Amino acid sequence: MMGATVGGGLAHVSGLSNLIQPAVAEELAARQKRVLIFFLAGGVSQLESWDPKPNTDTGGPFRAIPTSVPGIHISELLPLTAQQMHRLNLVRGVNTAEDDHGKGAVFMETGRRDSPAQRYPALGSVVSRLVAPPTMALPGYVHIQPGGGGVNKADAAFLGPKFASITIGNGQPPAYLLRPGDLTPAADQQRNDVRLKANQRFTARRRTAETEAYSASYEQARQLVERADVFDVTKEPPQDQERYGSHDFGRHCLLARRLLEQGLTCVKVTHTNYDSHSENFDFHIEQLGEFDRPFATLIDDLAQRGMLDSTLVVVMSEFGRTPNINHLFGRDHWSKAWSVALAGCGMQKGAVIGKTNDNGTAVVDREVDARNLFHTYLRALGVDSTANYPGLNRPIPIGDPAGDAIQELLA
Amino acid sequence: MPTVLSPAAPPSTAPLHEVIDERIGVALQAKGIAPAARASDAEFLRRIYLDLTGSIPTLGQAQAFLDDKSPVKRQQLVDRLLNSPEYARQTQRVFDVTLMERRPAKHVPQAQWEEYLRTSFAANKPWDVLVREIVAADGADANLRPAARFYLDRDGEPNLLARDVGRLFLGRDMQCAQCHDHPLVENYLQADYYGLLAFFNRSFVFTPKTEPKAVVFAEKAEGDVAFKSVFVDGAADQPARPHLPGEKEIDEPQFEKGQEYAVAPADGVRPVPQYSRRSQLPVLLPRGDNVAFRRNIANRLWALMIGRGLVHPLDMHHAGNPPSHPALLDLLGERIAAMGFDIKAFLRELALSETYQRSSELPPGVEALPPDSFAVAPLKPLTAEQLALAALQATGITDVQRAALGPALNEAALDEKLAGNIAPFVSIFAGPAAQPEQDFQATLEQTLFLSNGSVLRSWIAPQAGNLADRLNRINEAPAVAEHIYLCVLSRRPAAEEVVELTTFLQARAHDRPAAIQGWIWGLLASDEFRFNH
Numbered sequence: 001m002m003g004a005t006v007g008g009g010l011a012h013v014s015g016l017s018n019l020i021q022p023a024v025a026e027e028l029a030a031r032q033k034r035v036l037i038f039f040l041a042g043g044v045s046q047l048e049s050w051d052p053k054p055n056t057d058t059g060g061p062f063r064a065i066p067t068s069v070p071g072i073h074i075s076e077l078l079p080l081t082a083q084q085m086h087r088l089n090l091v092r093g094v095n096t097a098e099d100d101h102g103k104g105a106v107f108m109e110t111g112r113r114d115s116p117a118q119r120y121p122a123l124g125s126v127v128s129r130l131v132a133p134p135t136m137a138l139p140g141y142v143h144i145q146p147g148g149g150g151v152n153k154a155d156a157a158f159l160g161p162k163f164a165s166i167t168i169g170n171g172q173p174p175a176y177l178l179r180p181g182d183l184t185p186a187a188d189q190q191r192n193d194v195r196l197k198a199n200q201r202f203t204a205r206r207r208t209a210e211t212e213a214y215s216a217s218y219e220q221a222r223q224l225v226e227r228a229d230v231f232d233v234t235k236e237p238p239q240d241q242e243r244y245g246s247h248d249f250g251r252h253c254l255l256a257r258r259l260l261e262q263g264l265t266c267v268k269v270t271h272t273n274y275d276s277h278s279e280n281f282d283f284h285i286e287q288l289g290e291f292d293r294p295f296a297t298l299i300d301d302l303a304q305r306g307m308l309d310s311t312l313v314v315v316m317s318e319f320g321r322t323p324n325i326n327h328l329f330g331r332d333h334w335s336k337a338w339s340v341a342l343a344g345c346g347m348q349k350g351a352v353i354g355k356t357n358d359n360g361t362a363v364v365d366r367e368v369d370a371r372n373l374f375h376t377y378l379r380a381l382g383v384d385s386t387a388n389y390p391g392l393n394r395p396i397p398i399g400d401p402a403g404d405a406i407q408e409l410l411a
Numbered sequence: 412m413p414t415v416l417s418p419a420a421p422p423s424t425a426p427l428h429e430v431i432d433e434r435i436g437v438a439l440q441a442k443g444i445a446p447a448a449r450a451s452d453a454e455f456l457r458r459i460y461l462d463l464t465g466s467i468p469t470l471g472q473a474q475a476f477l478d479d480k481s482p483v484k485r486q487q488l489v490d491r492l493l494n495s496p497e498y499a500r501q502t503q504r505v506f507d508v509t510l511m512e513r514r515p516a517k518h519v520p521q522a523q524w525e526e527y528l529r530t531s532f533a534a535n536k537p538w539d540v541l542v543r544e545i546v547a548a549d550g551a552d553a554n555l556r557p558a559a560r561f562y563l564d565r566d567g568e569p570n571l572l573a574r575d576v577g578r579l580f581l582g583r584d585m586q587c588a589q590c591h592d593h594p595l596v597e598n599y600l601q602a603d604y605y606g607l608l609a610f611f612n613r614s615f616v617f618t619p620k621t622e623p624k625a626v627v628f629a630e631k632a633e634g635d636v637a638f639k640s641v642f643v644d645g646a647a648d649q650p651a652r653p654h655l656p657g658e659k660e661i662d663e664p665q666f667e668k669g670q671e672y673a674v675a676p677a678d679g680v681r682p683v684p685q686y687s688r689r690s691q692l693p694v695l696l697p698r699g700d701n702v703a704f705r706r707n708i709a710n711r712l713w714a715l716m717i718g719r720g721l722v723h724p725l726d727m728h729h730a731g732n733p734p735s736h737p738a739l740l741d742l743l744g745e746r747i748a749a750m751g752f753d754i755k756a757f758l759r760e761l762a763l764s765e766t767y768q769r770s771s772e773l774p775p776g777v778e779a780l781p782p783d784s785f786a787v788a789p790l791k792p793l794t795a796e797q798l799a800l801a802a803l804q805a806t807g808i809t810d811v812q813r814a815a816l817g818p819a820l821n822e823a824a825l826d827e828k829l830a831g832n833i834a835p836f837v838s839i840f841a842g843p844a845a846q847p848e849q850d851f852q853a854t855l856e857q858t859l860f861l862s863n864g865s866v867l868r869s870w871i872a873p874q875a876g877n878l879a880d881r882l883n884r885i886n887e888a889p890a891v892a893e894h895i896y897l898c899v900l901s902r903r904p905a906a907e908e909v910v911e912l913t914t915f916l917q918a919r920a921h922d923r924p925a926a927i928q929g930w931i932w933g934l935l936a937s938d939e940f941r942f943n944h
Contacts, residue, residue, distance in 0.1 A: 117568070117570040117574045118574075118586055119843075151854070151856050153842065156843060157846060160842065161843060161854050162854045162855075164854070175859065175860070176856070177863070180863055190926075191930070191932045191933045192933070194933025198937035199937055199939075203938055205772040210792060211790065214941055220855060221855060225859075225862075394724070
């Protein structure tokens with residue numbers, strides 16, 4: 001049975017009432033799956049991270065170091081991450097055959113090749129639609145990134161804007177979350193009572209799914225306004241703020257932990273910028289130097305809190321980087337043979353799937369692409385990715401029918 | 412496969428709106444459904460203003476209509492609104508979203524496209540003429556350059572054009588037939604998808620070197636499409652020549668090698684083929700005898716007014732998804748073609764029908780009625796633009812702008828004044844760009860925007876001449892109630908609403924202006940305001 005039926009059933013119930021029995025809520029919380037996506041924008045080098053090839057013509061200057069799993073080595077740029085390897089899996093045979101930033105990102109995030117005639121929803125929106133409890137006050141899909149905030153409706157495609165990502169720009173809370181200063185809670189309550197009274201009269205003989213959905217959105221907004229500090233990372237203990245680091249990415253990872261702990265279903269954290277056409281090695285020292293500690297800390301914290309078993313973690317980019325080192329000491333776009341890391345949610349631990357050749361120029365074993373990964377994410381979440389989306393007025397399969405899950409990753 | 416028409420309806424000389432009611436009524440009787448009552452004057456008033464002008468009536472317009480004793484006042488109002496400049500602008504907005512799905516403007520400025528649509532609807536350009544202009548346009552003719560936006564701002568991408576021409580002009584979304592015959596829709600054949608694609612596969616967006624901004628939609632003389640099903644291993648490629656779904660392939664003239672071009676391709680030169688595949692489309696598509704074409708527009712206009720298509724979803728016309736009222740849809744298609752695709756005249760007939768004029772209130776004791784029976788008026792969520800315009804009118808901001816324009820007041824000047832206020836609503840309430848309109852969804856961002864955003868709060872706060880300001884000057888609570896309900900909900904308050912508001916204001920006499928603003932917000936945030944009912 002697909003996980004989506006949980007949401008589908010509840011959506012039906014929520015049409016009548018927003019209140020869930022406490023016991024049901026508890027059971028739901030226990031079954032609640034979450035997703036944490038790290039998007040290393042620009043395209044992280046697999047050779048400087050998950051699939052090092054030291055002492056080869058393509059390997060670059062860095063060593064490979066042992067990890068907490070005997071036999072698995074990763075780049076020395078990720079020393080703390082290496083200690084989490086027994087919780088992670090590496091997919092080293094990714095060949096997405098798409099070297100364009102935009103199209104590569106679409107393929108990786110939607111599990112479908114970019115097509116002008118049909119845009120598919122991104123993983124976070126799919127999770128928001130199929131996995132997030134429909135009655136939750138918190139948004140289903142939050143994206144934390146440096147820079148601006150807003151809502152990215154394109155993410156949701158045909159699922160509709162309700163399942164779009166809400167972007168937390170540089171840690172700022174979502175727009176309009178805070179009650180205006182000149183509106184007292186009492187006045188807010190009074191005006192809300194006027195709305196409710198008017199609705200009661202209007203819907204006495206006009207109640208529809210639409211009026212229910214509209215009313216529910218006010219209740220959700222009211223609850224979220226009361227919980228506005230969910231988005232306030234400064235409420236986390238000072239020692240944790242220190243462990244994650246005072247830079248943006250550290251704060252963003254700590255905010256991700258806070259949101260997941262508060263019950264939010266899908267959080268995506270974007271770290272930039274890995275597009276190292278020149279000075280690839282200096283770039284990766286700097287970027288992965290920033291990435292390593294907060295990432296490893298977050299994996300460790302999720303595991304310590306018992307949340308990793310129910311949280312799918314994915315580290316992806318739009319593609320990898322060329323084995324060939326160009327004359328500017330850079331690496332260019334390379335989608336033929338690169339790596340994705342993933343963890344949690346009942347998947348294998350410490351597994352390496354797929355293999356590239358000695359100098360990393362080609363996949364030699366268990367080649368997969370974004371379609372296989374997309375099916376794998378959803379299967380890990382308990383969703384039958386071969387089914388059609390529920391509730392649409394036309395049949396659209398969740399995962400690309402031309403691909404299937406990486407079975408050996410699924411426990 | 413040719414479309415099979417239902418048995419011909421007996422010829423009728425009755426006005427179309429009467430025929431509609433007769434057909435819908437027969438079906439209701441057959442199902443034993445008692446329809447909702449006739450909409451009250453106030454219900455009708457708000458509905459027809461929103462549908463035909465995109466906003467709600469002013470206080471004066473509401474009072475005048477509600478107080479009018481004429482038995483033909485509804486018909487008079489329909490005629491007045493259809494001939495108003497607001498009708499042209501509203502229809503422009505509807506078809507902009509339908510045809511371009513809120514894509515960002517790329518090669519044709521949004522304003523030029525809107526003006527092209529608006530003047531077309533103001534002149535009541537027939538639908539077939541409009542579509543012919545759009546599918547014939549290449550962007551080279553300055554007069555019709557805006558019409559080329561349909562092609563140019565889709566970057567001339569053949570698959571996208573095949574899909575959207577199928578969806579928007581023929582009511583068939585054949586996307587799933589791109590890779591194989593549609594698994595669930597037996598009429599949607601891969602051969603038909605590629606037949607549509609073949610009109611476009613030789614076309615491309617050409618950028619002249621001298622004028623990089625003056626891109627045009629050009630065409631080559633060569634290039635064929637072939638397809639094979641992904642479901643059949645080792646399937647051979649099948650060639651496809653241009654044809655409309657279910658029709659025969661077009662015979663194409665053959666030219667000797669070297670003779671295919673009137674203007675041969677060369678670096679920086681726009682090629683012109685002797686024979687243009689794409690130019691066959693405006694000949695074949697927008698025709699009165701093209702059953703799919705006429706049914707599609709009849710169904711879309713029906714859905715626009717009545718809230719749901721006879722075929723639903725609008726782009727899923729196929730045997731497995733039959734119309735709720737097949738003979739009626741046949742007839743509507745025939746009639747709109749016979750009317751010369753006169754959009755205004757067709758909308759007028761829909762508006763005059765009792766089917767359109769039903770109440771949205773279910774009959775007492777009835778829990779629900781099948782939506783495809785058209786027994787009760789459905790609730791239609793206001794579009795982003797309708798919501799903004801209605802809120803501007805309700806709060807009196809539009810009145811303030813009217814007064815400020817003074818003698819310079821006209822529809823265009825007022826629209827220009829209000830445009831900046833509509834933009835934030837569009838960015839928050841419109842669906843994703845390049846996606847068809849969705850079923851209604853209420854997002855957190857939308858509700859937080861209405862609840863805490865400064866835009867709506869600034870409209871509700873008193874400023875000279877707006878609703879709050881006017882209400883602050885009215886002493887008697889019943890008069891306050893009359894004014895506020897007419898302005899916001901386009902109806903007079905019920906007796907108990909007058910009592911409630913009176914009590915509310917008495918209890919907050921110490922802070923009456925804040926109480927009034929709270930009441931305005933409560934009505935603006937209500938279901939009654941959010942939906943066209």
